[in-house]
Amino acid sequence: MLISEDLVGSLNEAAKAAHEDEFGALGRKLQRQGVDIEALVKRAMAWSVAVPSWGVGTGGTRFARFPGRGEPRGIHDKLADCGVIQQLTRGTRTVSPHIPWDKVSDYNALRQEAAQYGLGFDAVNSNTFQDQADQGLSYRYGSLANARSDIRAQAVTHNIECIEIGKALGAPALTVWIGDGTNFAGQQSLGRMFENYLSAMEEVYAALPPNMAMFIEHKMYEPAFYSTVISDWGSSLMAAQHLGPQAKCLVDLGHHAPNVNIEQIVARLVHVGRLAGFHFNDSKYGDDDLDAGSVEPFRLFLVFNELVEAELRGAKGFAPSYMIDQSHNVTDPIESLMGSAVEIARAYIQASLVDRKALGEAQEANDVMAAHRTLKAGFLTDVSPILAEARMRQGGAFDPIAAYRASGYRDRVAKERPEVKGSSSGIV
Numbered sequence: 001m002l003i004s005e006d007l008v009g010s011l012n013e014a015a016k017a018a019h020e021d022e023f024g025a026l027g028r029k030l031q032r033q034g035v036d037i038e039a040l041v042k043r044a045m046a047w048s049v050a051v052p053s054w055g056v057g058t059g060g061t062r063f064a065r066f067p068g069r070g071e072p073r074g075i076h077d078k079l080a081d082c083g084v085i086q087q088l089t090r091g092t093r094t095v096s097p098h099i100p101w102d103k104v105s106d107y108n109a110l111r112q113e114a115a116q117y118g119l120g121f122d123a124v125n126s127n128t129f130q131d132q133a134d135q136g137l138s139y140r141y142g143s144l145a146n147a148r149s150d151i152r153a154q155a156v157t158h159n160i161e162c163i164e165i166g167k168a169l170g171a172p173a174l175t176v177w178i179g180d181g182t183n184f185a186g187q188q189s190l191g192r193m194f195e196n197y198l199s200a201m202e203e204v205y206a207a208l209p210p211n212m213a214m215f216i217e218h219k220m221y222e223p224a225f226y227s228t229v230i231s232d233w234g235s236s237l238m239a240a241q242h243l244g245p246q247a248k249c250l251v252d253l254g255h256h257a258p259n260v261n262i263e264q265i266v267a268r269l270v271h272v273g274r275l276a277g278f279h280f281n282d283s284k285y286g287d288d289d290l291d292a293g294s295v296e297p298f299r300l301f302l303v304f305n306e307l308v309e310a311e312l313r314g315a316k317g318f319a320p321s322y323m324i325d326q327s328h329n330v331t332d333p334i335e336s337l338m339g340s341a342v343e344i345a346r347a348y349i350q351a352s353l354v355d356r357k358a359l360g361e362a363q364e365a366n367d368v369m370a371a372h373r374t375l376k377a378g379f380l381t382d383v384s385p386i387l388a389e390a391r392m393r394q395g396g397a398f399d400p401i402a403a404y405r406a407s408g409y410r411d412r413v414a415k416e417r418p419e420v421k422g423s424s425s426g427i428v
């Protein structure tokens, strides 16, 4: 264990009396609503969201990245940091890796290394939005949608390599996000770019083993600022339906214009059985990659309302992957990821206690206010005692961030890991 279990145990013991009082009170409140708190604790214990390997390092913007103390040097440090998040929250059992940022020579050994922290791997992310030192051709003008077939072929080869890495890691999917697009009208044919992308992705799709999915991630803009090849869920769904049943649409909450109704996009993708899953984060303006639930917690709840509704009615092909994708520019990434994991689990449990029968009846009766209040009652319920109980029953911390701070883990790794000076720029 990376954090002393005795420390976690003594902190939990100190919080026990107050916790049991609040847990008891919530249990009685929910019982009056015909809801069994034990069932919700079990749902919270079974819940898990993947941590992005790139999220445990300090993030940045195009202007600057201000490295923090004890920056992870590579995937081995990143796995240890993800191990801390899992040990204290008990709700982040997998890591989503990014290639080549997490490239190693022995992926089986990496799989064992992760397992010792109680971690597995979720979707592998390819990267054809940067040029690597040892790369032959540049992705400056795009990758899988590039006008030049040799550059598309290079990007196809990279994605197939990521599939092989995914097989070795036991990953359920390959996530393909490309920044391909244009900055000027006329720079490229909008139709031909999409066709180039589809033909290149056909080759990647053909390399998928039967038990691996392909997650297509759309994004409205950035790094391209006039057009983006896979800019919205419509383009993503067209591509998925063109490629085949293993291709699905990944929803990154930050990849939409402000005020877009993301929960309805979720409902549509559930309807066609093509919801791949999520990159959870929050935003106020663009792809801000802020901590999930830190700007619009009600929107996060409404997304989970669609997910729980789909789960409870047994929607066809409904098996989303839940992942975080954030950039931690001004906080300790471990604290932000633990905080986000708790807020995401909170939205899931709040959506799970909505009185679906009463909601359905109010909707049938067009009783607008009753329907809205019935749904919102879930969001207005403080489920913190359920989340804490679920963590502690699995050996986690009553308050993960307080336990992490008390552990001195950051001070410890700051001594082991060389200080990163100066401020480069970019997301990682």
Ligand code: LRH
Pocket: 054, 125, 177, 217, 219, 252, 279, 287, 325, 427
């Ligand atoms: C693109 C994105 C994508 C990742 C990258 C780090 O904005 O959301 O999911 O590859 O961030």
Ligand code: MN
Pocket: 177, 217, 252, 279, 325
């Ligand atoms: Mn993303």
